[in-house]
Amino acid sequence: MKAEEAATLLNAYVDGELDAATCMALEAQLAENPSLRALCERLRGLGAAIRAQAHYHSAPGRLGAALGSRMPGEPSTRVRSWRPDWGHLGAFLAGAALVAATVAVVSLRPGDEGRVGSEVLASHVRATLGDRLVDVASADQHTVKPWLSGRLNFSPPVADFSGQGFELLGGRVDYVDGQPVAVLVYQRRQHRIDAFIWPSSGESALRTSAARGFNIDHFARGGMAYWIVSDLNANELADLARLLPSGG
Amino acid sequence: MEVFRSSKKEAVNEREHRFRQAVIPHLDAAYNLARWLSGNDHDAEDVTQEALVRAWRYFDGVRGDQPRAWLLAIVRNACFAWLRANRPAEISGSFDDPVRDDLHALPATGHGPEALAIESLDRRVLNEAIAALPTPFRETIILRELEGLSYREIARIIDAPIGTVMSRLARARRLLIQSLQVIRASAESGVRR
Numbered sequence: 368m369k370a371e372e373a374a375t376l377l378n379a380y381v382d383g384e385l386d387a388a389t390c391m392a393l394e395a396q397l398a399e400n401p402s403l404r405a406l407c408e409r410l411r412g413l414g415a416a417i418r419a420q421a422h423y424h425s426a427p428g429r430l431g432a433a434l435g436s437r438m439p440g441e442p443s444t445r446v447r448s449w450r451p452d453w454g455h456l457g458a459f460l461a462g463a464a465l466v467a468a469t470v471a472v473v474s475l476r477p478g479d480e481g482r483v484g485s486e487v488l489a490s491h492v493r494a495t496l497g498d499r500l501v502d503v504a505s506a507d508q509h510t511v512k513p514w515l516s517g518r519l520n521f522s523p524p525v526a527d528f529s530g531q532g533f534e535l536l537g538g539r540v541d542y543v544d545g546q547p548v549a550v551l552v553y554q555r556r557q558h559r560i561d562a563f564i565w566p567s568s569g570e571s572a573l574r575t576s577a578a579r580g581f582n583i584d585h586f587a588r589g590g591m592a593y594w595i596v597s598d599l600n601a602n603e604l605a606d607l608a609r610l611l612p613s614g615g
Numbered sequence: 616m617e618v619f620r621s622s623k624k625e626a627v628n629e630r631e632h633r634f635r636q637a638v639i640p641h642l643d644a645a646y647n648l649a650r651w652l653s654g655n656d657h658d659a660e661d662v663t664q665e666a667l668v669r670a671w672r673y674f675d676g677v678r679g680d681q682p683r684a685w686l687l688a689i690v691r692n693a694c695f696a697w698l699r700a701n702r703p704a705e706i707s708g709s710f711d712d713p714v715r716d717d718l719h720a721l722p723a724t725g726h727g728p729e730a731l732a733i734e735s736l737d738r739r740v741l742n743e744a745i746a747a748l749p750t751p752f753r754e755t756i757i758l759r760e761l762e763g764l765s766y767r768e769i770a771r772i773i774d775a776p777i778g779t780v781m782s783r784l785a786r787a788r789r790l791l792i793q794s795l796q797v798i799r800a801s802a803e804s805g806v807r808r
Contacts, residue, residue: 375785378781378788379766382759417745420741420742421760421761422742424646424650424659426642427660430646434635496639598640
């Protein structure tokens with residue numbers, strides 16, 4: 368393997384995009400080549416720095432508000448300029464978006480599971496849209512856990528998993544499946560993750576589904592039911608699913 | 616006639632609902648990409664609006680579970696159309712020549728006090744270095760690191776083979792490391808003087 372080729376493959380290696388065979392070949396190279404190892408560490412550090420420090424530009428409120436009441440480019444008059452007429456737009460952004468989110472996911476899965484999945488997804492979208500992500504903002508489990516326990520008749524496991532790449536942003540209380548539930552909010556890169564937790568007598572293995580670009584994991588263990596929703600990819604979401612029950 | 620009209624209206628409302636539901640969760644991702652490609656708020660907003668117009672127009676053709684990648688592809692195309700019209704120099708030329716500079720162009724060691732401590736970089740310096748990347752490299756960095764997209768998804772968005780995504784990311788990171796080293800070196804020599 369030429370140095371140049373190895374350096375390019377190293378990027379794919381760091382990104383977790385190499386197939387198993389190439390991965391093994393590259394790891395053999397890494398074992399005997401210290402400068403390649405150094406480059407590997409440097410790439411990892413660079414990636415972490417970009418994810419932590421690069422500006423993430425949020426859309427100005429105008430863009431979302433305009434979408435709320437009238438579609439871009441509508442109606443019939445042909446606007447030659449590509450700049451759409453965003454005028455006389457009303458105010459039902461939040462309402463319309465939420466109704467749409469709630470209605471459209473009902474087909475997630477038949478029966479109770481589908482209904483609960485719809486409810487947690489709707490809650491997640493609502494929180495992401497409305498800026499009310501957390502009621503208590505803290506990465507400290509000793510702040511979040513008492514706050515939740517004080518508002519619920521149970522005490523959910525709470526932990527910050529920053530060491531594993533899931534930063535605890537805080538928690539909120541929501542209403543799912545006819546009961547108040549705990550919601551832990553995590554962040555991984557730019558992805559928000561909501562973990563809904565409530566008491567459950569049964570145990571069930573991890574089940575995964577996807578709807579509208581969101582991944583939804585759920586399982587029950589140790590007396591708690593867990594529903595996890597995010598636009599994060601399914602593999603990384605499953606990592607969090609494995610971590611959650613270990614919270615204190 | 617009245618019945619016909621109302622059912623037509625319902626269909627329009629249904630389409631709007633589906634559109635909002637597909638697009639609104641990804642507005643930040645759309646704007647962030649446009650902002651990084653255009654380099655300023657005003658143009659980013661214009662380009663995102665243009666992209667939303669196109670997205671609405673072609674929405675009926677969308678199937679599947681990837682509204683974010685679909686929207687980002689439209690935003691990306693709108694950005695490039697805008698750049699072609701307004702700043703053609705930024706996207707002209709070939710960016711996919713075989714890489715000449717091998718890894719020995721980088722300082723060989725990552726150890727010791729001279730090592731580039733990327734983690735401790737100044738936020739402003741890092742952002743300027745990303746902003747200074749040629750557009751095709753900048754977009755792969757944004758899509759990969761800030762959106763967490765897979766090579767396959769990025770390939771779809773920029774309409775290029777996965778191999779191109781891989782080599783552009785590798786070159787983008789190489790350029791970033793090099794420019795950050797230059798900035799650091801000049802800062803240090805400035806201090807010593």
